Amino acid sequence: MFRVQVPDQDAPDMERAHDFNFDLAVLGGGSGGLACAKEAAKHGAKVVVFDFVQPTPLKTTWGLGGTCLNVGCIPKKLMHTASIYGELAEDAQLYGWNLTKNSHDWDRMVGNIQNHIKAQNWKIRVDLRDKNVTYYNEYATFVDKHTVKSVNKRGAERTVTADKFVLAMGGRPNYPDVPGAQDYAITSDDIFSLKYHPGKTLCVGASYISLECAGFLNGLGIDTTVMVRSILLRGFDKDCSEKIGGYMEQCGVKFLRPCVPNKIECVKEATDSSAPELRVSFTQNGEEKSDIFNTVLFAIGRKPLTDKINPGAIGLKYDPNGKIPVTEEELTNVDNVYAIGDLLNAPELTPLAIQSGRLLAKRLYAGSKILTDYVNVPTTVFTPLEYGSVGLSEDAAIAKYGEENVEVYHTKHTPTEQVVREASALEGYNYAKLICNRADNERVVGLHYLGPNAGEITGGFGLGLIMGATKSDFDRLVGIHPTSSEVFTTMNITRRSGQSIDVEDC
Amino acid sequence: MANVVKHVKVSGFTEYLRAVQQYKDSSLHLFTLFTGSLDADGKSWCPDCNKADPVIEEALNSAPECTCVITAYIDRPTWKDMNNNFRKSQDIQLTSIPTLIKVGTEKRLEEGQCAKLSLVQMLLEDD
Known part of the structure; x- marks a missing residue:
């Protein structure tokens, strides 16, 4: 048995010896948990990771690596790419390529994406083994603050003790309290490995996940409708969010708004190779209506898996929505239990979970004092019109600094690669804005970009924001021509001036 | 006592395909080791293969009984041809x-x- 000497903070003169199986047990093998486990092992800690995926109502399940790899960022970005390729194939013909128009092969796309994911699942296991991290494909629940009981898919149990715990279970999509939802609808947990072509699809919700799924499905030639209760992309910049909705509508996505679902009934059951036929009843603007869809995808929010680990056994405090309050060192109210990633009241983003997991392990096992900075985290929504942002939305900046102090510089732009396109209703949506604090030398407190390659552009500018760049620093920067990112170096129209941004310059 | 693991040794791409055809639908867990061909002294022209082969032999001693391993030997001229079938095969x-x-x-x-x-061992024992 492994033995560690743990100085007891309450009794500094005494050294207390513990007999634990592990120094650190990580619950959840997603981006955050894996990063934390590997970093801790690198500094000599004896580490175990528990990961177990409860199947969806449709019985979809997946391997090690968490949401991002299996049912999130990775397959999403790949399907978004598949959709963008369709768009680029149109452009390619304007550039002289003779392409015969082919329909999209859903099965081939899903097969290739799933093969990539399975290869990554395996590589993670090799990596853990190589780095001496023990991995149990088992579901762990607390017995006491140093003990978990775990069970595998065959029902075999084991008990494991550890000095410290890191909670990193992440979250899963919510289902609404609507008859038929759990029986017939799917979520983002199912769509990326769907065995049949989704057919006519309804995405319920105005979350980024709903809009991203609707965006790529529509781009793949699928008849797609989005059902929205009130506003799009709550929490993101309002101005940009509405432009995304407008653009998607121009692309052919239908919106039911304001609208809520009431009931889902099965008209024709799904088979292994074909989608079901579902009748969805809904209330739109006070009016009762119904329509037939093949696939109904709920993306109405996610809930942390906090209540699935028997948190009562250790007296863990958490909010009704499952989020766990932690100190700036990611410590929960239980003195040997930490939490990271989507369990926290922080942006639910893989790189942030990785950062917090890695820095936590360095503080626990390598004497580091560096904390994770949860402010100015860049992010991108991969809707057909991509949206990148870092820092505050316009509304949040006004709430924080006061309207009189907030200067908004903004501009439209046409990406050079799109100039061959014929005039269309899709024009005029590429947009950029800088939100500055006039009371602080026009420090840039928010950067927003709508257009191609949003992630690539926003990620780089994020460095400027964490270093405290001002508007004059952006002016000082010389752009790269001809690119979309250069719009941030030549912005001179403020919202306050009332001047139009409908100008084309070279 | 060592487990009885089925071990098939083939040379080249055609023999490899034939062996896979023969065993893929059996109830055995099928693995393939692609490795450099051996000289008269039983040594491979590929240094990394010489390091790996004894380790794999050792792992096979404790592998589950339902294991079947095809060792596909590849000679040096074939491997150095960047268009060889092993590299070009979509499956491999x-x-x-x-x-x-x-x-x-x-x-x-x-x-x-x-x-x-x-x-x-992890690869061989995985279900």
Whole structure:
């Protein structure tokens, strides 16, 4: 048995010896948990990771690596790419390529994406083994603050003790309290490995996940409708969010708004190779209506898996929505239990979970004092019109600094690669804005970009924001021509001036 | 006593395909080791293969009984041809030797990984 000497903070003169199986047990093998486990092992800690995926109502399940790899960022970005390729194939013909128009092969796309994911699942296991991290494909629940009981898919149990715990279970999509939802609808947990072509699809919700799924499905030639209760992309910049909705509508996505679902009934059951036929009843603007869809995808929010680990056994405090309050060192109210990633009241983003997991392990096992900075985290929504942002939305900046102090510089732009396109209703949506604090030398407190390659552009500018760049620093920067990112170096129209941004310059 | 594991040794691409055809639908867990061919002294022309082969042999001693391993020997001129069938095959897409794969899955170990007993054991014992 492994033995560690743990100085007891309450009794500094005494050294207390513990007999634990592990120094650190990580619950959840997603981006955050894996990063934390590997970093801790690198500094000599004896580490175990528990990961177990409860199947969806449709019985979809997946391997090690968490949401991002299996049912999130990775397959999403790949399907978004598949959709963008369709768009680029149109452009390619304007550039002289003779392409015969082919329909999209859903099965081939899903097969290739799933093969990539399975290869990554395996590589993670090799990596853990190589780095001496023990991995149990088992579901762990607390017995006491140093003990978990775990069970595998065959029902075999084991008990494991550890000095410290890191909670990193992440979250899963919510289902609404609507008859038929759990029986017939799917979520983002199912769509990326769907065995049949989704057919006519309804995405319920105005979350980024709903809009991203609707965006790529529509781009793949699928008849797609989005059902929205009130506003799009709550929490993101309002101005940009509405432009995304407008653009998607121009692309052919239908919106039911304001609208809520009431009931889902099965008209024709799904088979292994074909989608079901579902009748969805809904209330739109006070009016009762119904329509037939093949696939109904709920993306109405996610809930942390906090209540699935028997948190009562250790007296863990958490909010009704499952989020766990932690100190700036990611410590929960239980003195040997930490939490990271989507369990926290922080942006639910893989790189942030990785950062917090890695820095936590360095503080626990390598004497580091560096904390994770949860402010100015860049992010991108991969809707057909991509949206990148870092820092505050316009509304949040006004709430924080006061309207009189907030200067908004903004501009439209046409990406050079799109100039061959014929005039269309899709024009005029590429947009950029800088939100500055006039009371602080026009420090840039928010950067927003709508257009191609949003992630690539926003990620780089994020460095400027964490270093405290001002508007004059952006002016000082010389752009790269001809690119979309250069719009941030030549912005001179403020919202306050009332001047139009409908100008084309070279 | 060592487990009885089926071990088939073939040379070249055609023999490899034939062996896979023969065993893929059996109830055996099918693996293939792609490795450099041996000279008269039983040594491979590929240094990494010489390191990995004994490790894999050792792992096979404790592998589950339902294990079947095809060792596909590849000679040096064939491997150095960048257009050889092992590299070009969509199913294999071999980029290095030694490579140990679980046939029909995305699970594989490459080069130095094949010389680590714990990794080879993990691949062989995985369900």
